[in-house]
Amino acid sequence: MSEVPVHVYGYIGDAAPLPASAREVIAAADLVVGGRRHLDALGVAEEVRVVLGRLDPAIEALVQRGSRRAVVVASGDPGFFGIVRRLRAAGLDLVVEPGPSACALAFGRLGMPWEDGQIVSAHGRDLRRALNVIRANDLVAVMTDVGSGLREIAAALGPWPRELVLLEHLGEHDERVRRFTLEEALALDPADILEPNVVVALATADAQASPTSPWSGPGMPWRLGDRGRHVRAAELRADPVSALVMGAFGAGPGDLVAVLGEDTDLVAAAAAERGAAVGRFAPSGGVQGSQGMPLADEPDLVCVSAAGEWLSEILDAVAGTWDTVRTLAVVTDEAGVHLAEACLARTAHDADFACRMIPLPGPVDLRRVPCGTWAPTGRYLLLADRCADSPDAESPGAAIDLGAAALLADGLGR
Incomplete structure (x- = not known):
C-alpha cells in the first residue's frame, strides 16, 4: 500500500469555505472522493471523481490507488460520526482538516450553548436507541437519515413532550431552520424535507420547569452531556x-x-x-x-x-x-x-x-x-x-x- 497520505477535508458549504490551499490540493489530486453536491460545488473533473453512495467501492478505490494523490471531501467534521472511522479501519494513512460539524452549526443557528446536550446519530443506525436518548434528556441533536428523521421522531415520542427543530442543508445556499411541535412535524409533507438535515429535540418549557424533574441543575457543566446530580x-x-x-x-x-x-x-x-x-x-x-x-x-x-x-x-x-x-x-x-x-x-x-x-x-x-x-x-x-x-x-x-x-x-x- 502507498505511504502517501489521503487528505480528508471537511466541507459544509458557505458556512466554512475551504481555504485556497485546500482547493489547490483538490485540484491537483488524481482521485477525489465525495458526495455529488460537494464535488459539483468544488468543480471536480468527472475523470477523477468517485461519487459517494455505498462506502465500500470508494474505500476500495482509495486502498488500490497506488501512488496516485487522493482526497476525500466529506460533510462538516469527518471525524465526528463521519467517514474517518471507516477510512482508518481500512488501514489508510490520513491527514484530516475538519470543518464545523453539522451539530455545531445547528446549535449556533439556535444561539444555544450545547455542552450539556447529547448528540446521537441515526444515520445508518437504529433510530430506536436515538429516540431513547431524546426521551431521557432535555437537549439532543440527532444526525438523521432517510426514514429516520423528523416525522419518525415525532411519531415515536408520544407522551414525551418535545419541540423539534429541523435544520436542513446547513451551510449551503438553501439552508432552512424550522421549528415544529410534535403534531406539526407529523403533518409536514415528506417531500418538503431536505436531505441531509439535523433534528434538535428540546424539552418544552413546561417539561423543563416541572418540579418532578429527576435532575438538579448542572450549574456549569464540565463535560459534554453533563446533566447534574440526580435528586434521589x-x-x-x-x-x-x-x-x-x-x-x-x-x-x-x-x-x-x-x-x-x-x-x-x-x-x-x-x-x-x-x-x-x-x-x-x-x-x-x-x-x-x-x-x-x-x-x-x-x-x-x-x-x-x-x-x-x-x-x-x-x-x-x-x-x-x-x-x-x-x-x-x-x-x-x-x-x-x-x-x-x-x-x-x-x-x-x-x-x-x-x-x-x-x-x-x-x-x-x-x-x-x-x-x-x-x-x-x-x-x-x-x-x-x-x-x-x-x-x-x-x-x-x-x-x-x-x-x-x-x-x-x-x-x-x-
Missing part, C-alpha cells in the same frame, strides 16, 4: 433492590426501561441516573403510532413489582415485548416467583432465558452492617436474562431455561 441520589445509595436490578440490567444511554407495578420508583430513578429512558407504562406490543409509523417504545429492560395475586396479569402484558427485552426483573413474594416461572415458560417460547432468584434484604447501611447479616424480608428478585445464543423469533419452539432448579428450590425452601 442519596436514597439510591441505600436501596439494595435498585442496586441489584441495575447490576443485572446494565442500563445506559439508548436503553428504554419499563417499570410496571408498585414500588418501582427507585428502580426508575436508578435507570434514569444511568442515562436510560424510563417509561411507566405497559408495553405496546406492536401498537402503531400516527399515520402508521411505529411508536418504537419496545423496552430493552423491564422491572415488574407486584404481589403474587397480581403478577400473572402484569407479566401477560409484558409478553409481547420478548423481541427486544434482554433482561426481566420481577420483584415479588414467594407465591409470585412460582407464577413468574409459569408465565415465563408459557410466553417466552421463542427465546432462551436463563433465570436466577435472589432473596431480597431490607434497607441496609453497608458501612455499618457486616456482610451476610441482613434479615430476610419474604420478598424475592427473579432475574431472567436473554441468553447470548438465543434463537430469533423466526425459530420458535426453544424451551425457556428456568435456571438451576436446585438453586430455586433451595432459595424458596421447596
